[in-house]
Amino acid sequence: MSTTTPAKARAKTRAGGHADRSAGRTTASTILVTGVLTLVAIYFIVPVYWVFVAATKTSEDLFASFGFWFAPNFALVDNIIQVLTYDDGIFVRWFANSILYAGVGALLATYFAAAGGYALAKYKFKGNNLIFGLILGGVLVPGTATALPLFLLFSQMGLANTYWSVLIPSLVSPFGLFLCRIYSQATVDEALLEAARLDGAGELRIFHSVGLRILTPALVTVFLFQLIGIWNNYFLPLVMLADTDLYPITLGLNNWLSQVDRLPEFYELTTGGVLLSVIPLAIAMIVLQRFWRGGLTEGAVK
Structure with missing residues (x-):
């Protein structure tokens, strides 16, 4: 008891x-x-x-109906068709330009950031920390501060008002290089690299076969940040471009919006164009988020 x-x-x-x-x-x-x-x-x-x-609204319904609910006249299909066909399909060209600037720019910027970050993390050489400090300083410099000097430089080189004037600055990502260096230090094991060297692999092959695979979660992060930044970039194309055929979506939609006082139909064009411009970013987020989850899971059980 x-x-x-x-x-x-x-x-x-x-x-x-x-x-x-x-x-x-x-x-x-x-x-x-x-x-x-x-x-x-x-x-x-x-x-x-x-x-x-x-x-989904006409210009009249946009101001006559409640902003957060649909109007009786559902005009989404008509508005989208109007966006895609107006001025011989200029919006399609702007859309393709944005894909070129953002897609190619983000992809190459991610690769360069991965290569630079991996090199700074895994190779010890004189001036390593100085270079990294300069890169950190680049993170603090806003893009608007460098737009005018870049325009003057590209004008002297004959590259202003060309695709290159927007694409080349998009290839640089100081934040991406910083992130890749930190991630390389934390995840890329020196023993794994030494084993690859003993097997006879060269440094470039080790980077492409081993380093890039381990860096996948960081690369996805850099790619998405760069993709969104370039896609939404407005000031740099505004400074660099004068030809409307070279405009990205941001500049083209602002061009339409500036004409709403003259023709009310530009309200429909602008809202429809903004809706279409959101779709690629949403698809990129949905498709690439699984790489985040996979990378985080691997790190948790390492």
Whole structure:
């Protein structure tokens, strides 16, 4: 027969009280975090929802109906057709230009950032830290501060108002190089590189066969950041380009928006064009997010 002393009873009571308070704090933290994440999600989703709703309206309905709900006349298909066919399909050309600038620029910028970050992390040479410090300084320089000097430089080289004037600056990603260097130091094992060297592999082959595979989560991050940055870039093309056939989507849509006072139909063109411009970024996020999850899982069980 067991007996419970008053001291043991008080100890059990205190333990139960601590457990209840811990559970209460956990529940409160969960509710707080969930609430904050819900607000953040609403903050980002509401503008996209408004753009979709606005793209389904005519210019008259856009101002005569409630902004966050559909008008009786659902004109999405007509608006999209008008966007794609206006001025001999100039929007399609702008769309292709943006894909060229953002796709090629982000891909090459990611590769260069990976190569530079890997080299700074895995090869020790004189001036290594100095170069890395200069790169960190490049992260702090806004793109608007370098647009005018780049324009003057490209004008002297005869590259202004060409595809190269937008594409070449897009190949540089100081943040990407910084991220790849940090990630290379943390994930690329020196023993693995030495084993590859003993097998007779050259440094370039090691980088492409071993380094790039391990750096995949970081590369996806750099690619998406660069893709979104170039796709949404407005100031650099505005400074560099004068020919409307070379415009990216951002510059072209702003050109349409500036004409709404003259022709109200440009409201329909602008809202429809904005909706179409969001689709590639959404697809890129959906397709590439699995590489994030895969990389994080591998790092967790390493």
